[in-house]
Amino acid sequence: xxxxxxxxxxxxxxxxxxxxxxxxxxxxxxxxxxxxxxxxxxxxxxxxxxxxxxxxxxxxxxxxxxxxxxxxxxxxxxxxxxxxxxxxxxxxxxxxxxxxxxxxxxxxxxxxxxxxxxxxxxxxxxxxxxxxxxxxxxxxxxxxxxxxxxxxxxxxxxxxxxxxxxxxxxxxxxxxxxxxxxxxxxxxxxxxxxxxxxxxxxxxxxxxxxxxxxxxxxxxxxxxxxxxxxxxxxxxxxxxxxxxxxxxxxxxxxxxxxxxxxxxxxxxxxxxxxxxxxxxxxxxxxxxxxxxxxxxxxxxxxxxxxxxxxxxxxxxxxxxxxxxxxxxxxxxxxx
Amino acid sequence: xxxxxxxxxxxxxxxxxxxxxxxxxxxxxxxxxxxxxxxxxxxxxxxxxxxxxxxxxxxxxxxxxxxxxxxxxxxxxxxxxxxxxxxxxxxxxxxxxxxxxxxxxxxxxxxxxxxxxxxxxxxxxxxxxxxxxxxxxxxxxxxxxxxxxxxxxxxxxxxxxxxxxxxxxxxxxxxxxxxxxxxxxxxxxxxxxxxxxxxxxxxxxxxxxxxxxxxxxxxxxxxxxxxxxxxxxxxxxxxxxxxxxxxxxxxxxxxxxxxxxxxxxxxxxxxxxxxxxxxxxxxxxxxxxxxxxxxxxxxxxxxxxxxxxxxxxxxxxxxxxxxxxxxxxxxxxxxxxx
Numbered sequence: 023x024x025x026x027x028x029x030x031x032x033x034x035x036x037x038x039x040x041x042x043x044x045x046x047x048x049x050x051x052x053x054x055x056x057x058x059x060x061x062x063x064x065x066x067x068x069x070x071x072x073x074x075x076x077x078x079x080x081x082x083x084x085x086x087x088x089x090x091x092x093x094x095x096x097x098x099x100x101x102x103x104x105x106x107x108x109x110x111x112x113x114x115x116x117x118x119x120x121x122x123x124x125x126x127x128x129x130x131x132x133x134x135x136x137x138x139x140x141x142x143x144x145x146x147x148x149x150x151x152x153x154x155x156x157x158x159x160x161x162x163x164x165x166x167x168x169x170x171x172x173x174x175x176x177x178x179x180x181x182x183x184x185x186x187x188x189x190x191x192x193x194x195x196x197x198x199x200x201x202x203x204x205x206x207x208x209x210x211x212x213x214x215x216x217x218x219x220x221x222x223x224x225x226x227x228x229x230x231x232x233x234x235x236x237x238x239x240x241x242x243x244x245x246x247x248x249x250x251x252x253x254x255x256x257x258x259x260x261x262x263x264x265x266x267x268x269x270x271x272x273x274x275x276x277x278x279x280x281x282x283x284x285x286x287x288x289x290x291x292x293x294x295x296x297x298x299x300x301x302x303x304x305x306x307x308x309x310x311x312x313x314x315x316x317x318x319x320x321x322x323x324x325x326x327x328x329x330x331x332x333x334x335x336x337x338x339x340x341x342x343x344x345x346x347x348x349x350x351x352x353x354x355x356x357x
Numbered sequence: 358x359x360x361x362x363x364x365x366x367x368x369x370x371x372x373x374x375x376x377x378x379x380x381x382x383x384x385x386x387x388x389x390x391x392x393x394x395x396x397x398x399x400x401x402x403x404x405x406x407x408x409x410x411x412x413x414x415x416x417x418x419x420x421x422x423x424x425x426x427x428x429x430x431x432x433x434x435x436x437x438x439x440x441x442x443x444x445x446x447x448x449x450x451x452x453x454x455x456x457x458x459x460x461x462x463x464x465x466x467x468x469x470x471x472x473x474x475x476x477x478x479x480x481x482x483x484x485x486x487x488x489x490x491x492x493x494x495x496x497x498x499x500x501x502x503x504x505x506x507x508x509x510x511x512x513x514x515x516x517x518x519x520x521x522x523x524x525x526x527x528x529x530x531x532x533x534x535x536x537x538x539x540x541x542x543x544x545x546x547x548x549x550x551x552x553x554x555x556x557x558x559x560x561x562x563x564x565x566x567x568x569x570x571x572x573x574x575x576x577x578x579x580x581x582x583x584x585x586x587x588x589x590x591x592x593x594x595x596x597x598x599x600x601x602x603x604x605x606x607x608x609x610x611x612x613x614x615x616x617x618x619x620x621x622x623x624x625x626x627x628x629x630x631x632x633x634x635x636x637x638x639x640x641x642x643x644x645x646x647x648x649x650x651x652x653x654x655x656x657x658x659x660x661x662x663x664x665x666x667x668x669x670x671x672x673x674x675x676x677x678x679x680x681x682x683x684x685x686x687x688x689x690x691x692x693x694x695x
Contacts, residue, residue: 067553181644211417211580213641216624220640238554241626245633264630282558284587286610286625287632293558293587299523300553315555 028232029056029079029200033091034101036071036078046303048074050256051091053330056200059230061223063243063264066253067300072236075253076202080116081108096199114144117193121205123185126192127177133188134158134173140195160191164221183214187221194225200232201225207242219246240280244268252276255301255311262336272333272343275312277350310341318342318349370405370441371541371574372429377402377438377448379421379428383649396648398424400598401438403675408541411568411575413589413606415582415621417645421598422578426544429576430462431455443541460489463535467547469527473519479505479530480515486537504533507570508563525556529563536567544576549584561588582625586610591685594618597648597656600675604686614678614686614693616663655691667691 036049049071056062066072078089079100093100095111112118120126128136137160138153148156154173161169164187177185186206193201203222207215223246226233235247243250243264250267252260252275260273271277281294298315301307307314313323320342328339340346377399385393398421406412414422428435431447440447443461450458466472473482483501492500505515508529519527528548535543545564549557561584568575579585585592586606593603594617602615613619620639627633641660646652652659658668667673673689 067555183644211645212582212624213417213620214644216626216638216640219626239626240554240628241633244628244630245626268628268630279555280628282555283628284558284561284583285628286583286586286622287627289586289607293562295559295562296555297559299525299556 026057027055027094028058028060028096029234030094031055031075031079031092032094034075034078034093035090036074036083037088038084039086040304044304047306048256048303049078050306052253052256052258054251054258054261056232056234058199058232059226060249061226061233061235061247063247063250064234064236064253065238065240065243065250067238069300069303070253071256072253073204076204076234076236079202080112080118081105082112110144113140113198114196115199117196117198117201119186119189119193119201119203119206121208123182123189123209124177126189127185129177132174132176133161133180137161137173137188137192137195140192144196156195157191160195161188163194163225164188164191166191182210183217186210186214186218190218190221190225194229194231197229198231200234202234202236204236205238206235208237208239215242222246240268240283252279255306256303257311257339258337259312259339260336261338266334266336270347272336272338272346273340274316274318274342274346274349277346278315278317281350310339318345371408371443372406372576373439373441374405374429375403375439375441377425377428377440378436379424379433380436394649397598397651398648399428399435400651402598402600403438404593404600404603406542406574406576408574409568409572410591411577411589413585413592414576414578414595415580415585415592416595417580417621419597419645419648420595421648422595423546425595426464426546426576426578430464430544431459432464460486460538461541463538463540463543465528465531465535465543465545465548468551469524469531470519470551472531473527475519478516478518479510479522482519482530483533483537486534489538500537504537507536507567508533523556524552525559528552528560532560532563532567536571536573539571540573542574542576544578546578547580548577550579550581557584564588582610582622594621597645597651599656599689601657601690602688603675604688608686614688614695615690616661616692616694617657618688619694620662655689663690663692663694665692 032053034049034052037045037047040046052075064072077083079093089101134154134157137157138150141153141156142148158169158173161172166172166184166187180188207218210218219242222233225231237243247264250264251258254275260267260271260276267276278296282296284290284293296315301311309325310323310328313319322341328341330337330339331343378401379399381396381398383394383396384391402425416422427433429440435448438448480501483504484497487497487500510529549560577589589606591605592609593600596617602618613622620641623639639662643660646659654669654671655673658664668691673691675687675689677687
């Protein structure tokens with residue numbers, strides 16, 4: 023673990039009790055780090071384990087889940103700690119934002135009351151009046167117009183984008199060092215998404231706050247993140263700076279994902295669809311989990327799980343990483 | 358090769374929508390409903406759709422794009438205007454008169470999970486619309502087999518239930534069902550939005566292939582501007598119940614004239630980090646106003662970065678500036694981009 027690390031996850035595993043006494047493994051050994059002020063994009067398709075990874079960090083998984091490996095926050099281990107200890111971290115030193123702001127907010131409390139509640143839970147020396155003042159200030163920080171009036175309103179009086187601003191205000195209320203945002207803009211329209219991403223980036227830069235951005239949208243990551251980790255079937259298969267991963271990745275899955283997506287800035291005649299579908303947790307293929315869908319798979323990929331390999335700034339789990347560049351250059355040349 | 362829309366313009370349109378209006382009454386319910394008000398979800402919309410072409414309909418949530426589609430398919434009755442389709446005005450027809458025409462316009466919905474009957478096998482789901490056609494058992498089976506092949510489902514899938522499929526496969530079943538009665542037009546309402554990114558491409562490629570083989574027309578509704586650019590020949594942009602710009606795909610994406618189109622395009626993040634950081638981004642302030650009380654004049658003026666003297670009082674009409682330069686490129690703006 024490097025000296026300046028804010029969050030350091032290593033060898034994290036998460037499994038759930040399945041039917042008939044079996045276990046379903048959602049996260050199979052995740053190792054990743056976040057530095058202060060860094061934005062990490064954690065990307066992958068539904069069921070790849072990206073949300074389970076972040077829920078494990080906060081220990082918010084149901085009792086049927088068992089967590090292995092290590093999660094260190096500012097050097098301190100979080101896995102296996104008491105609920106009392108974690109309560110002092112969650113919502114205080116680590117803030118969270120979820121996809122749907124309406125399910126995060128309490129419909130029966132005014133927006134100001136909810137923000138103030140979050141402040142007073144972690145610091146009883148603050149009076150209600152002081153907490154409410156801070157709530158108004160926070161609404162201003164997240165660029166909500168006329169914050170004093172808005173603080174007295176209920177969530178249903180806010181639009182989707184404004185609600186997500188309120189959720190962000192709650193998440194940063196106690197000056198967290200790390201923010202975990204799980205698909206924070208997926209429920210929003212694109213013009214509102216642009217506003218929210220701009221806000222999150224500004225907050226991270228101003229406060230030297232780390233941000234883990236969990237998303238399926240590679241475009242959001244390209245614009246906001248410094249580093250990105252691509253997950254597939256419970257593992258990080260590709261990890262490094264966004265520039266490297268999005269332009270010259272050495273993993274066939276990342277390449278295939280990029281090739282399969284239509285682009286707004288130019289026309290592509292034929293999209294390179296990826297065959298098949300992501301595997302279910304109950305039937306993760308042997309060897310490399312991506313091999314049944316991979317155009318580069320060889321015998322070794324079917325039997326032997328690839329280890330993490332370092333190529334300069336990029337960390338790749340693929341037996342054929344050296345051939346990826348050539349393979350995709352040839353394919354693009356042909357089409 | 359000429360694009361389908363170019364030779365399509367020579368022919369008469371398959372669908373001519375003129376001045377279409379759809380109003381809903383909201384509120385008025387006791388005790389918490391508030392006052393009774395009228396919302397114009399679709400407000401004076403006109404456009405043509407040609408055989409074999411794909412018209413994209415884009416806009417943010419609540420702009421009326423789904424209501425427009427449902428009104429055209431007569432899933433709901435229009436308040437005003439006309440929908441000329443194969444020589445008849447659908448807006449004027451009764452439910453009974455509409456019935457023989459229903460097979461000509463089919464719908465594919467966003468969520469294949471919700472639009473497929475969970476207790477029916479794939480074969481029966483696809484065969485259901487065919488029951489209207491008085492086919493023999495044998496004809497029916499061979500037709501279903503052909504449709505399944507067309508959407509690239511394996512023959513052994515015929516006896517399975519929807520829950521046994523992945524999202525992408527379920528959407529293929531939905532498409533096969535829509536194709537079964539050989540419609541002239543399929544309305545696709547966000548058909549790939551619920552699917553994983555690695556699955557979307559397969560469905561988009563399939564839709565293109567089917568159109569090439571059958572010459573079917575699509576009305577493609579989406580909030581995803583990248584998907585629309587990939588699939589559509591022409592694109593209409595909607596804002597608060599109105600079309601604000603309509604053009605050939607490349608003209609719309611490369612030289613948008615309406616400030617809303619421009620800001621919508623600039624809000625879509627690019628996958629290339631260098632391009633993404635370098636480009637000019639217009640971040641609109643504020644939210645879409647409530648359709649219950651749309652702003653006077655141009656409905657977009659409250660968020661517009663080019664707002665001028667006329668915008669809050671005079672409603673701009675949908676006009677073409679230069680019919681020779683960019684035929685069919687129309688927009689509703691007093692101060693268009695150049």
